[in-house]
Amino acid sequence: MLVKRADVWVKELGLSNIHFMYANATTSFNQLVSTNPGPLMLVSILCPDPYFKRKHHKRRVVQKPLVDSIVNNLAPRGRVYTVRCT
Template identity: 45%
Template sequence: MARIRIRQHVNPLSIKYKKNIFLPSWDEIYINTNNPLHLDIGCARGKFLLKMALLYPDINFLGIEIRESLVIEANENCNRLKLSNLYFLFCNINTHIEPLLQSFQPGILNCVSIQFPDPWFKRSHQKRRVAQADLVCTVSNNLSKNGYIFLQSDIQSITREMEGEFMKNSALYEHYERTGLTANYFTILTEREAATLNKSKSVYRTLLQPAHNYN
């Protein structure tokens, strides 16, 4: 299949990305809806999740992407591999995070990953960044007791900003600890991560997980 050429930057504040979305019946998507859920925000072409779903059949994976053409391509690849623990959803996560998580059973969200998000460098564009306060609050309130959050970027300030947004949330900061990582927590690299490392450039990673004394 020919590689789809897409726009690198999409404005999430555009009215077209604030419309209501159709959420599928998860019973028709996942063979076992009781499996823990890994939510990957900004999954692009989904190659990271395709590999993860093959490696971890007892985890359900959901990739979120705001560029619809990439979602179509990713689901076609998923269907071709006959994966019953993976789905890709076209949506603006900052607009749709609450109804999305409410469509799952409570306590099922076990992992959230945000990898190489658009940095939106201009000060006037920073409201377009993915780790906004409302998203962080909703994710934190829905994360399972032993759930964890993985963040990474090739821009150190972006990783630190995301980490700071999560760690100042009241649902996390008292019971969670942060760990800087020198390698990908999942061992499987995203396309952007591999390209960055191949250029001998740095990747900045943080894992947020329950503190050892949190029961």
């Protein structure tokens, strides 16, 4: 699993401020952020919307509830990055 491999890389590099997890961001974001001990400074969304057909838009990751959760939890001067994959 990619998350487990990423955790290995973080440990190999000796980094302590990077965390990966496998979760459904649309339904779990508020709960995950509320357990974080520090401010939310960066949200990075990679390849967010692979569903291009209109009938599949309901499956997209970036939807209003998630965007609202990010905006409400992001610290002042926090940033959001999205990388679109084609």
